[in-house]
Each structure stands twice: as structure tokens, then as C-alpha cells.
Amino acid sequence: MRRDRILLHVYCRQTYKGGGINRMKRHLEGIKGDIGSCKKVSHDVRYQMLEYLKGFELKKKAEKQRQEEMFSVPSTNSDLQEDDDVQEVFSSGLPKKPVLGKRKGTKLVDNYFAPRTTPRAQHGLKSVFQSKENVRQANMAIARWMYNNCIPFNAVNLVYYQRMIDAIATACPGYKGPSYNAVWVPLLRDQKKEDQLLVDSQRRHWAEVGCTLMADGWTDTRHRSLINFLVYCPRGMVFVKSVDASEIVKSSRNLFKLFDEVVTWVGPKNIVHMVTDNASNYVFAGKLLCEKYKTISWSPCAAHCLNLVLQDMGDMPHVDRLKKRPSKVTVFIYNHVALIAWLRNRPSWTDIVCARATRFATTFLSFGSLHVHKHDLQALVTSKFFVDNRLARESKAKEVVSIILDNSFWDDTNVLVKISSPLIRLLQIVDSDQRPAIGYVYKGMHRALLGIKKIFRMRKHLYKPYTSIMKNHWDKHLRKDLHAAAYWLNLAFQYDEENFCWKPIVNMAVLDYIGNKYDGDQENVIKGTQYFRDRIGSFDRDLALSTSKTTHPDEWWKLWGC
Template identity: 25%
Template sequence: MSSSGSHAMSTSDSITSTNLYRPLNSMDPGWKYGRLTDKSDPNLVKCLLCDFPCTGGITRFKWHLAGIKGNIRKCPKANAEVQKEIIGYLEILKKKAEDRKKKAEELVADVNINSDDSEPEELETERDKKRLRLKKPVNLVKEKGRGISFNSLADPDFLRFCEAVGQYGSGYKPPTPYEYRVPLLKRKFGEENVLQVVTDNAAANMKAAELFMAKYPRIYWTSCAAHSIDLMLESISKQKEISDVIRDTKEVANFIYSHHQVLSLMRGHTENRDIVRPGATSFWKSVALAIKIFKPLVVLLRIVDGEEKQPMGFVFGGLKDAIKKAKAAFRYNEDVFQPCVKAIVDGMKGRLDGELHKAAYYLNPYYFYRDFEEMRTDPSIMDAISNCIVRYYPNAKIQDTVMTVEMRSFQESMGQFGKDTAKRQRENNDEAFNPAHWWSIHGSEAPYLRNIAIKILGLTCSASGCERNWSTFEWTHSKKRGKLEV
């Protein structure tokens, strides 16, 4: 029996499914041939081909498979096909690393803090000129308008900042943490330019939100969408019908992927494919049902916790669709679908059903023209968009223009909203669709409504990016490990 990388493990050294783990969400080809021996330690990987215990994580393990000399012992049972696959993947990673390095070099190449022609000639002393130069490294980064967070360390502009500081030389004293958090942040943005603050659902944050909104009534507080959806998934997974399927599926997957001969046998009968397609058994029908329930939420989680789409316009509409699909999955049997639907509704309440979420749902042209009849009969949706307009535009005359003229033009597809290109581009919610960009192109005849649409639809809705800096969330929800495939 043979298939890609199919080599038998010695019976005495075989690891049982109780102590072998595979990161199911990772697409790294190394996991086809290796497993974690301790799921709490990503550095310990055991080779399924030769049983070699590799330290240094999945990257060093791929060197073992590829037979790269000088780094780690070569796997004696990895055939030419396995080596070719892994070497090809490593070359892709190397090319990406080289591209990043080249881009970083280009970023700092044009940094010159002495090239600013705005330096006043009347500065008489070297001390005065040095004080002026001291401000330039900060301004170089600040002018990009990036938010201040620990993720700035991975930002390309941080490299430019470092280069500017290097060119300045010794003696540069950066702002203190307090100056970054309060006076500099306030000076750069200002309360009038802040529309939303996002935090997770911790009890302390929920209490702080009440105090914050009382002090700053013009600014919205919203809950982290990624955290809220994660809690919904957790709640649904505890329902007996779903938890039983998850338990059985884990046992089947662990057994197959922990026994190399069984894995090779399966791949031999499935043309080297993994377990992704349900078969005609009651077990797989249950798995298919669970997938139908989880998929809409997982897709939405990837949007709100990703960088491909501006997420705010998809939260409320995506959750409404998830509820509809859950009902359909259970064939609209209320006794059966109610627990799952309740988990979604309860997770939305007070967190993802606020005025900003509903206003973004209204302003997203994909949902608006698809669900308009449903929207116009829901007073909470109309109240949300009206309240956002009032809060964003304090001027009564502008409010009247938006609500009586521009909203009507949007609702009835008048002018540019009714052009064939505008209609075609709003009908497909694919990866390329960007509702804020749609407004920037087709909303010029409704300038006030366009401005607030671009502002709201461009908002983030998750705080998970910041949480990755100081918690174990980095391991479970990093961009590399947490990108779920559906």
C-alpha cells in the first residue's frame, strides 16, 4: 500500500490518539506528516514517518522532512515526493520573507529628517534647530494617521520611525506612555473626530462603558464582535445535538490522523484527500448539520477578525442570515432550532445590535436593497440610522437634508444610485465587495449621507487585534493559526 508520504510507523513506538494533536485550522503541509505531542507546547512535534521528536516547532520540523543539512537530522523515511512538497513550500516562504525585507529597506531608504524645507531660517542656535529636529521622527509616523497600539511594532511605519530616530542620533527622548495615551492622542484625534470605542465583554469594561457614554454622549461604545461571536459558537457547541457530533468527530479524526497506516489507507481510497465531504451515514448527516449551523458564524468571525474586508457593514446582516440558516438547517422545527437561535440572539443583545451595527446594516447597499421591505417595517433600524445622523450632524438643516432628500434618493435608487454599475456592484457580496468604496463612487449626489456611510462602514468592530499583544489569545487566534477554513 502506498500514497503520498505513506510509511509505516513501528508498532512499539506508535502514539495513541490520547496524546497526539493536530492543529486542524492550520493549512501548513507539515502537519500532514507531524503532530504535536503536547497541545500546550507548539515547539514539540513528532514525525509520523520516523517517530523523530523534533524541537523548534513546525518550521524546524519541515527542515527535518526536507533534509536540509546543518539544521536538523534528515528524515530517513521521507520520500522524494514529500521532500519536493516541503521544499517547494519553504521556497515560497523564503520568497515572501525576501519581499518583506526588500519592502522594509525601501521604506527607510527615503527617510531624511534634514530634508524638510519648512525649518525656519530665524532659528539661531544649534539647540533650537535640534529641538525642531526632535519633533520630526514623531511627525513622520503620526502623519500616517495610524492608531497607537502595540501592533505598531509590526507596522512598516515603525521602521521609518526607527530610521528617523537613528538619523537624529543620541539624545532623542520619546514621549512617555502617559503622553502617548492622553495628551498626544487627544491632540491628534480630538473627541469630535472619534465615533466609536471598542472593548471586549469583560464585566469591568461593560461597567466602564456606562461611565464612558455618560461623559461622552456623542461617542458610541461597542462590544468586540470577534469575542461576541466566539461566545456564540461556544454556546452553540454546548447544545447536546452539537456537542455529541463534535465529540464523535474529534474521536474519528484523532484516530485516523494518529495512526499512519490508517491515514495512508484512507488517502489511498480517497485519492489523497482528507476528511471534508460527508458520506451517507447518520453520523455524517449530523456532521453536515453542524457545519450548516457553524459555517455562517465562522465566515462572519473571519470577516470581523480579519483585514480583507471592512467589517462593520456585515455584522448585523451576517448575524440575521446566520439565524435564518440555523432555522433552515433544522427544517424550521422551532423545538429543535430554538436553542441555537437563542444563543445567537442572546449574544447579539446589548453587544452587536446597537445603533452603529443597525445603521451599518442599513447603509450597506448589499443588505439594504435585498432586505429593504424588512427594514422599513422594523422601527429599530430606522431609529438607529436617524439617531446616527443626528449625532453625527448637530446642524438641524443638514439633518433635514439627509433625512428628507438624500435618504429618499438612496431608497428609491434615484440618480447615480440607479445606474447599472451601481446596481451590479451591490448585488454580489463577494470578497471584492467594499460597501464604503461603493458609496465613495456612487454617492456623490448625497454628500452628507455618503460621508456618514463611509465613516460608519469603515469602522472596526473588534478589539482582538490589541488583545493578541498581551494574552494567550495570540496562540489561539493569531492571523496564522486562527484563519478558519470553511
């Protein structure tokens, strides 16, 4: 009751006394009768209340039917409502009788406990006395259904898997699964309504905090050029639509019209940033879009740019020659069961073949994976087991042994691992969904450039071939005022006085971005950034400074931003 009164206060600013939780939810859902309907409640809340009342009525009917089947007498308590002064308590094998419960409008006691199927939850009596064979049969039925329909095993890790099991476990004993027609038509229609309500709630959030529009172009197995449009905000990511752009992908003007159509649907004032591929036609279309909408910033995909940097480094002549040698070692080892079995008995051994996170970074990931096993491989080729084996006399084995025992090969591999490590770490950050990455791109590139220079002890003729590749992609595509402003506003860097970049170009990027992209009270925003920089007002609190090292920038600004 208390929670629903708060909802009434928020939406229609009225307070109702008396009645129970169902009366309040009828008010929110809009059912006329003993209480008026709320005119200001949002669509998603109204839909949730409607679904709750539907479920409550179905539960009452199923309980009444079960009682009649058990005792062959009509229920005398069917007129009791959830908001009465008594609650009905059932025990298996005994008639139901009303007992004293909570006051009106309070939730059932069971609602304060975790579901029985959650880990470490308290088990019910029925589950305690349940036969292990029955549980095994249920598990086998689920597994058999997955095997026969070729459902991937990782489907059990999805969030809706256990929710489905919970719903089935709480249904009546005679529950029958939905039919083909039910799944195809009414349930799909209901799911579409729920998804639409979710998108509508997200759109209201876009208007409050802004969002990022992403256009992801790719080619399918039928060689069609497809573009997926997605919108990201702190609450999550929403898929907008997928467009077959096979006929228009080569035209920048047509791409601009397509982008403009999606921007109009999302709302130009809601979009802060747009991200696309860095192909020339996408670049030009992005510039046209920014010229039309002054408040939108465009930049290419940071992950794609880093992949191209690693690709260009992998195509360098000496790297191209070197990457063929680890491939020979890996193929030879994994083609002989006896050799890989000997290596797996080593306590520190892990597989050499690395996961293909990206097709461009795989070369450098392979270098790193092989370098970790340097001593294991050298121990193998010098062991009595290998020397006495007939494989050691083969020509391929001799070539592999020469590679493994070549110290210059390991030295070159070590240099490439050190060069690529900061780029791969940055790639993992920008390609992750765990936190917003835009505030780390500027600093990540700066650290990578400085790290490469230190590897070669600041000798320009040695590090320039690598840094020139990075600067080419960074200066040409990825260096934007938006990235510099995000770096400046990232509290993890701003409050690190020893390592923060105080170059005038960073401060100018912040001022230029506010002056060119923000259409509100610019003086007030600049004043707020000065407070943030100088730690004035709410920014000087000890709690604000301590949480700056443990909180993501977007969450921190919600708490302490002005």
C-alpha cells in the same frame, strides 16, 4: 517637472518657470539658494524631498569615485546636473560621454520601467550573462543567513524582503551592510521619523473621514494583562500603544480614564466608533466614554461575540458528547501510518485535522472537516486492506469502526455543520482585514438565525436552544444602532429589494443614530439618505447601480456619496 509644478500649485499656489527637477525639490524641501522655500508643504512631502536629495548627492559621489578608479582621471562632467539638457549614459568598459536626452525637468527613461528584479521585468545585459553559479551562491548566502539566525521562512513573503534585495542590487559593488551601531542608533532613529510622518499623515485622514479606536486586551506568558490600542481608517491600521493594565484592568473607572487618555490623543471628534472586549468592566467603561463624548459609539468586538456563541453551542450537552467521537476517529487514523497512507492515495483526500483559526470554532470546523471525508473513511474500514489487517482486531479500532459506520452520528454531524456554517462565514468576514465588516454584521446574524430555523423546519422547540444562545449575545451586546445603520447604508443590501429588511426598527435605528451621534447639519444628512434610498440624483446613474454589486461600500460612497 510637470508633476512638481502641480505640487507647487497645490501647496503654495505659485508657478516657477525654468530650472529642473532638483530646483523644484529644493523648493519643497526648504533649501534656500536659487529658489525660495515653500512654507505650506506638509512634513511628509518635505521629508521625502530631503531623502531624495541626500540619495542624489550620494549617488553623484559614488559615480565620480567609480569613474576615477576606472580611468584614473577626474571626471569632466561632474558639474552636470539632473536638470541639464543632456543626460549621461554609461556602458560597461567604455568612458562615459554626454548624449542628447529629454528636455529639462523630465524623468529618466528608466523610471518608466519596472525594476529589474520584479517578476516578468526586462533583464539587463549584465543579468543575462550572469553565471547561474553566481546566482546560486547569492541565494545560498541569503538562505544560510536565515538558517543560522532561525528566521522564519515566511519572512521572504513580506513586502520589505524584495525591497531590501532591490536596494542591495542597485548599490555599488563594494557595498557593506550596516553595522550593529548603525542599525541600533541612526537607522532606527530614521525609521522612527518615517513612522511618525506616516502617523501624522494618518491623523489628517482621521479628521476627514473618521476612524475606529480598538482596545484589544490579552494576557501574556507572564500573566500580565495588556491592552493594545489601535486606530483603523480606510487607509489602514495604526498601532497607538500598549499598556500594562495588570493593576487597573479590574476597575471600570480606571479603564475609563485610560480610554479617555487615548481618545484625547486621537481626537474625540475624529472617532466614530470604539471597539473593546465584552467583559463587564469594558462594557461599563465604554458606556462612560459614550456619555462623555456624545458622538462616539461603542460596541464589543463582533469576532469575540461570535466566538462566545460558538463556545456556548459547543458546551451544549448533546454537542459535548458528540464532539468526543470525531476526536477518537482523528487520533486513531493519524496514529497509524499505514491507514493515513491508504487514505492519501484517495483522489479527493485532504487532511482531517483543520487549522485552528479560533479555539472556539475548532469544534465545528472539525465536524465539517470530518463530514467531508465520510465516504473515504467508510471505504477504509470496509476495505480488504483494513479488514485483513491486525489493527482491525484491536478494541480501539472496533470503536472507531462503529463510529464511522453509525449513520445517526453522521446525521447529527451534518446538522451541526449546517447550524454553524453561517456563523463561521460571518466570523471569517468580521475577522478579516480585506474589507470593512461593520456593514455585514446585522445581515449576517439575521441570516444565521433564519438559516437555523429553516434547518429545523420552523419547529420552535427544536431550534430555540440554538437561537436563544445567539439572541442572548446579540441582544445583550452586539445589537446596536450603529450596526443597523451600517446595514441600511450598505448598498449591497439596500439595492437588493427582494431580500432587504424593511422593518421599522432598522429605519428608526438610522434616524436615532443621526439624531444622537451626528453634531452637524442633521437635516441635510437625512435628506441625503432619502436620496440614497429612493435613488435620486447621482444615485440613479446606471454606473452607480452597476458598481454597487462590485465595489466595497466605503469605496462606493467616496464616488457617489453626497
